Amino acid sequence: MNRGNTSRRDFLKKCVTGAAVLGAAGKAWPEQGMRAESRPLLRAAEQTVPLGKSRVVIARDAMLRGTTTTVDSGRVLSLLDRAMQSLFNVDHPAEPWKKLVRPGDTVGLKVNTLGGRGLSTNVQLVEAVCERLQEIGIKAQDIIIWDRETDEMDRVGFHTSTADNRVQCFGTDRIGYEDELSTFGKVGSRLSKILTQRTNVMINLPILKDHEGAGVTIAMKNMYGVIHNPNKCHPDGCNPYVADVNMLPAVRSKMRITICDATTACYEGGPGFKPQYSWQENALMVSQDPVALDYIGWQIIEKKRAEKKLKTLEAAGRPPRYIATAADANHQLGTNDPRRIELIELSA
Amino acid sequence: MNQSRAWLTACAIALCLAVMAVAGCNRKPAASSSPFPASNQVAGWTKSGEIRTFEAADLWKYIDGEAERYLKAGVQRVATADYKFQNKVDAVVDIYTIGTADGAAKILDSEPAGDAKSVPLGDAARLYGQSLVFRKGPALVRIVAYQESAETPQAMLDLGQNIADRLSR
Numbered sequence: 001m002n003r004g005n006t007s008r009r010d011f012l013k014k015c016v017t018g019a020a021v022l023g024a025a026g027k028a029w030p031e032q033g034m035r036a037e038s039r040p041l042l043r044a045a046e047q048t049v050p051l052g053k054s055r056v057v058i059a060r061d062a063m064l065r066g067t068t069t070t071v072d073s074g075r076v077l078s079l080l081d082r083a084m085q086s087l088f089n090v091d092h093p094a095e096p097w098k099k100l101v102r103p104g105d106t107v108g109l110k111v112n113t114l115g116g117r118g119l120s121t122n123v124q125l126v127e128a129v130c131e132r133l134q135e136i137g138i139k140a141q142d143i144i145i146w147d148r149e150t151d152e153m154d155r156v157g158f159h160t161s162t163a164d165n166r167v168q169c170f171g172t173d174r175i176g177y178e179d180e181l182s183t184f185g186k187v188g189s190r191l192s193k194i195l196t197q198r199t200n201v202m203i204n205l206p207i208l209k210d211h212e213g214a215g216v217t218i219a220m221k222n223m224y225g226v227i228h229n230p231n232k233c234h235p236d237g238c239n240p241y242v243a244d245v246n247m248l249p250a251v252r253s254k255m256r257i258t259i260c261d262a263t264t265a266c267y268e269g270g271p272g273f274k275p276q277y278s279w280q281e282n283a284l285m286v287s288q289d290p291v292a293l294d295y296i297g298w299q300i301i302e303k304k305r306a307e308k309k310l311k312t313l314e315a316a317g318r319p320p321r322y323i324a325t326a327a328d329a330n331h332q333l334g335t336n337d338p339r340r341i342e343l344i345e346l347s348a
Numbered sequence: 349m350n351q352s353r354a355w356l357t358a359c360a361i362a363l364c365l366a367v368m369a370v371a372g373c374n375r376k377p378a379a380s381s382s383p384f385p386a387s388n389q390v391a392g393w394t395k396s397g398e399i400r401t402f403e404a405a406d407l408w409k410y411i412d413g414e415a416e417r418y419l420k421a422g423v424q425r426v427a428t429a430d431y432k433f434q435n436k437v438d439a440v441v442d443i444y445t446i447g448t449a450d451g452a453a454k455i456l457d458s459e460p461a462g463d464a465k466s467v468p469l470g471d472a473a474r475l476y477g478q479s480l481v482f483r484k485g486p487a488l489v490r491i492v493a494y495q496e497s498a499e500t501p502q503a504m505l506d507l508g509q510n511i512a513d514r515l516s517r
Binding site: 275 | 408413416478
């Protein structure tokens with residue numbers, strides 16, 4: 001891993017090392033209490049975008065990797081700051097985070113590690129998010145980096161950490177799923193206890209990917225990693241399952257923002273890593289509207305497919321219909337109407 | 349009586365030892381039945397992890413989202429292991445056991461060839477800068493390298509050839 005400087009290395013040690021046995025640092029959060037507590041923050045954040053429009057920011061840095069194959073920690077932090085400041089229209093790197101979380105919150109960083117090395121959320125990006133969260137007063141132990149399986153996380157560089165006073169890092173397999181089903185529409189699933197009991201805020205950190213069944217997998221589809229039965233949610237191009245999963249109360253109420261790692265993206269053959277169908281977009285995409293972000297991400301993938309002379313996803317028989325479903329009257333998770341999306345593109 | 353019984357026992361033991369000795373002389377070194385080469389069985393390659401196996405019913409745990417395509421083709425299981433080439437290139441090898449050769453062909457043919465080089469390996473093969481995919485009988489093998497280098501394609505071919513030979517045994 002290419003790390004910026006000594007202080008960042010120290011930070012990494014603090015964050016991503018620790019005992020391999022789950023400790024007792026976790027806290028239980030009654031779900032009702034969390035929802036009530038989180039509402040004012042959510043409203044404040046929503047007020048920062050123009051009425052009726054959802055803002056999506058794409059920040060690119062062609063030199064994100066310098067002359068190496070891995071992304072540079074310092075440049076990732078800078079890219080994240082530019083994207084977040086633009087999204088919230090503020091001047092200081094800490095300001096956006098103050099609109100999302102407050103000291104005392106327990107913040108889950110839902111990464112995507114299913115694609116394995118090469119096509120998973122970059123450790124450097126997650127470190128950068130942890131750094132900013134801690135700068136505004138979130139305690140290290142109140143941050144949990146998580147996904148489905150600890151082993152999958154470990155394989156891509158998120159090493160288990162459960163020690164006191166450290167950023168926590170482990171998969172749902174360590175503490176399991178709720179016994180009770182959470183339901184909406186066609187979905188009936190047991191939710192990760194990391195989502196329901198250990199965190200009251202969720203920051204979504206997906207990847208920009210083609211998906212063999214769903215068409216694309218970006219923000220909303222990453223929520224398949226919070227349920228116990230994602231394999232039951234793939235019929236009919238994952239429609240309406242993706243939208244329904246995002247409607248589950250614990251998912252919807254805790255979601256604050258999506259920070260999509262589009263440093264390496266995939267236009268075909270996803271969601272697993274196939275280098276021949278991947279490209280380096282060297283970008284981050286951020287939005288509080290997961291539907292708008294997914295719509296824009298879909299367009300980026302279509303553009304790349306056209307460059308590679310591949311059929312559109314519609315022509316290939318797998319348009320991501322769940323995006324429109326998520327925007328419909330039964331879901332209202334965001335907008336897929338380009339007229340109602342304010343797209344801001346930044347380049348280094 | 350006792351003497352003749354002792355003599356018979358001695359003869360039986362001697363016969364057994366002789367049979368065992370002959371069998372031992374004819375025995376070839378046991379060939380590994382695993383299609384995964386051990387470290388240094390292919391020049392430059394070391395196996396850096398244990399083999400993990402996912403049966404068809406659990407395939408989604410390994411390739412959620414792609415599992416349906418393999419299931420439709422009749423996949424039975426996938427075995428996967430990590431490798432390193434000269435401590436410079438990390439790679440993963442996936443060996444899918446499909447029910448039939450047609451099933452393996454169906455999977456390979458469903459993927460766009462793009463800028464692949466066709467190489468003489470197994471029943472059909474495609475070589476890219478960072479990956480090699482080939483099928484041999486009912487097996488589909490996918491090697492993915494995480495770093496690109498001038499040596500990577502040839503190194504993957506060497507590893508792939510060894511795996512193809514093992515699949516023939």
